[in-house]
Amino acid sequence: MAHTLESLLGETVTRSSGQPVSVRSLCGKERVLGLYFSANWSPPCRMFTPTLSSFYQSLKDGSSACKEVLEIVQISWDKDLEGYTESTQSIPWLSLPFNQRDRQRKLSRKFGVHGIPRLVLLDAETGRVITRDGFDKLSEDTTGSGFPWRRKSLHDVIKGTLLQSVDGSDVAEEVDATSALEGQKLIGFYFSAHWCLPCRYFDPELIRAYQLLRARGERFQIVFVSADRSEEAFQRHVAGMPWLTIPYEDPRNQAVKKYLGVDGIPMLVIVDDKGNMITMNGRQALTEDPQCKEFPWHPRPIEELTPLSSLHLNENMCVIYFTDGTEAGLKQGRLVLTEAATKEAEKGEERDLFFFLAGEDEFSDNVRDFADLDDTCPLLVILDSPEQNVYVCNEVKVTSKTASDFIDKFLRGELTPTPIPPLCAEGDGNEAGTVS
Numbered sequence: 447m448a449h450t451l452e453s454l455l456g457e458t459v460t461r462s463s464g465q466p467v468s469v470r471s472l473c474g475k476e477r478v479l480g481l482y483f484s485a486n487w488s489p490p491c492r493m494f495t496p497t498l499s500s501f502y503q504s505l506k507d508g509s510s511a512c513k514e515v516l517e518i519v520q521i522s523w524d525k526d527l528e529g530y531t532e533s534t535q536s537i538p539w540l541s542l543p544f545n546q547r548d549r550q551r552k553l554s555r556k557f558g559v560h561g562i563p564r565l566v567l568l569d570a571e572t573g574r575v576i577t578r579d580g581f582d583k584l585s586e587d588t589t590g591s592g593f594p595w596r597r598k599s600l601h602d603v604i605k606g607t608l609l610q611s612v613d614g615s616d617v618a619e620e621v622d623a624t625s626a627l628e629g630q631k632l633i634g635f636y637f638s639a640h641w642c643l644p645c646r647y648f649d650p651e652l653i654r655a656y657q658l659l660r661a662r663g664e665r666f667q668i669v670f671v672s673a674d675r676s677e678e679a680f681q682r683h684v685a686g687m688p689w690l691t692i693p694y695e696d697p698r699n700q701a702v703k704k705y706l707g708v709d710g711i712p713m714l715v716i717v718d719d720k721g722n723m724i725t726m727n728g729r730q731a732l733t734e735d736p737q738c739k740e741f742p743w744h745p746r747p748i749e750e751l752t753p754l755s756s757l758h759l760n761e762n763m764c765v766i767y768f769t770d771g772t773e774a775g776l777k778q779g780r781l782v783l784t785e786a787a788t789k790e791a792e793k794g795e796e797r798d799l800f801f802f803l804a805g806e807d808e809f810s811d812n813v814r815d816f817a818d819l820d821d822t823c824p825l826l827v828i829l830d831s832p833e834q835n836v837y838v839c840n841e842v843k844v845t846s847k848t849a850s851d852f853i854d855k856f857l858r859g860e861l862t863p864t865p866i867p868p869l870c871a872e873g874d875g876n877e878a879g880t881v882s
Contacts (some may be wrong), residue, residue, distance in 0.1 A: 450573030450796075451479065453857065454556075456549060459519050459540040467540055477515045477570035478594045480580060483559045485523035486533035491563045494581060498565065499538055501590050506538075514594055517570070521553055523562050548833075548859065555832055556798070558707065567594050574796070579704070600721030601627075603701050604669065609684070609691040618684070618691065623669075626690055630719060631665040632742050634728060635702060637713040639673035640683035645712040648729060649687075652714065655732055656688060659741060666742075671702050673711055716742050723795055730754045747787035748780060751804040751813065759813070759881040760831050764800045765853060766813065767844075768825040771805030779803045779824065786850045798857065799828070816881050818867050828856050831881060835863035 451469050458466040472479055482498065484491040498518070505516050518539035524530040530544040542550060553559075557566045557578055565580030576594050577583060583595040601624070608626055609618035627633060636652060638645040652668070659666050668689035674680040680694040692698050706715050706726075714728030724742050725731060731743035734754060749755065751766060758764060767783055769775035780803065787801040804810040814821070817829055817836040826839040826849060839852045855861050 451568075451570070454549075454553060454573070455519060455542060456546065460543055461540060462535055462537055472517050472519075473570050474515075475571050477517070478576065479568045479570040480516060480518040480539075481553065481557065481566040481568065482518050482520045482539070483523060483554065483562050483564040483566070484520055484533065485525075485562055486529040487525065488523070488562050491533075494563045494585070495537070497584060497588060501584060501588070501593075502538060504590070505593075516594070521550055523550070523554075551833060578707075597705070600702075600705060600717060603705050604692075604698060606696075606698065607693065608669065609693055611684070611686075611688055611691075621690070623690075627667055627669075629665060630667040632667075632719070632724070633717050634666065634668040635671055635706060635708075635715045635717070636668050636689075637671045637673060637703065637708050637711050637715070638683070639675070639711055640679040641675060642673070642711050648712045651732060651736070653686070653688060655736070655738055659738055662738075664741070669702075671699050671708075673699075727757070730757070745791060747791040748783050748801045748803055751802040751810055753809050755802060755809075756881050758800050758802075759829060762800050762832075763798060763828060763830045764802055765826070765828050765849075766802045766804055767849075768804045768810065768814070768819075768823055768827070769806075770823050771807065775824065776803055776805065782824075782826070782844055782846055782849050785846050786853045789850075790853075799853065813881055816866070818864075826852065828853070828861075830863065831866075833863070834866045834868070836866055837861045837863055 451473055455469050457470075458468055460466055484495065486492070502516060502518060520534060520537060520539060520541040522530045522533065522541065522544060524533055524544070527544050534541045542553075557564075557575070559566070563581050564578070565584065566578050567576040567580045568574065569576055576596055580595070583592065584590065587593075587595070604627075605623050607620045608623045610621045610626065611618050638649065640646070656666075656668055670684065670687055670689060670691040672680050672683065672692065672694060674683055674694065677694045684691050692702070706723075708715065708726075712729055713726070714732065715726050716724045716728045718724060724744055728743060731740070732738070734752070735741070735743065749758075765783065765786070767779040769779045783801050783803070790797050790799050790801070804813065813819075813829070817827065819825065819827065819836070819838070824844060826841075826844050828837040830836065837856055839848065841848045841852075852861075
């Protein structure tokens, strides 16, 4: 949809000549939009750009058999205008203007770009991600025979032999993944390692929950994905685990981790039987709901602000409505946020914002202190911790419409942020802080 791409890139991008090009003109069926994160100072980028250029030209001149049309927009990580000009002056594709630094940072964060080069491919009709690994795919498939490298299903990634524990035996039996997962409505992928202390604390909690859910009749199975550093540690770790396990040093350990976008442990990811994501935060959900009353923990449009919210607060843009903590105050907060939060939640994995209700408690006070907010109540803000900015709604009376208008303006880039003062770390006054 044109609106989706415009929300990412703005209304226009530019050719190397400086000529503006409408983002709407890039949309349509059988069209792919590549976001190429690159910089002139990066040797790997300078090595990859000719490969990408050759492939791009083969699609343009028809020498490739691929039917899908590719357009690329370069997202510059150059440090100054001179570097940007040098890296874009001879490219055959488009680029995001250098002065769009805020948009560049938001795109990098949205698509999890922590290093370059990176090529993210989007469906230009729907705006949905086809792959975040275009760099790896083209490096492996230089002719682009598999372009646009649409992702396999999760079931295809996991298929093969798994290990199944057997009661009363130290030796696991080999089972076929497809057969073992057949009939399961929900699948949890548990990423853990024996060397990780938080994992060892969480292991027994997950075993207890697994047994509870299975006894309750839930059609639920877990697949353990190991990050252990030796086979001996792996064997010690899986002893007593009642679920399925990917064998040690099996390439599927990395393939599943990459497929689901996991970058830390312990982590419990829950999907449905078609491989659709339900939650990346199964560990947090189980910690908050040890009796699994709300299993499988579908994301709620509005969450309560608690210490377990820290991960979201530090990694995402979050809407927070501070209340006085009373039942009436919290109820009013839900009325204010529900329309905007529901609309955002419908985006699924493409959502930009997470919504929280805060009461009068120590953690809410910590968040106020972190963002240098006063004690006004109620108070509606958008906290952008990764960029160290906060946006405050200054309306005296906040209604559902007020909140929706405030959030829409933020998403359109029409609000002016207030920088969050840097936290003074010992010996260094310039270190950016995180919510904890």
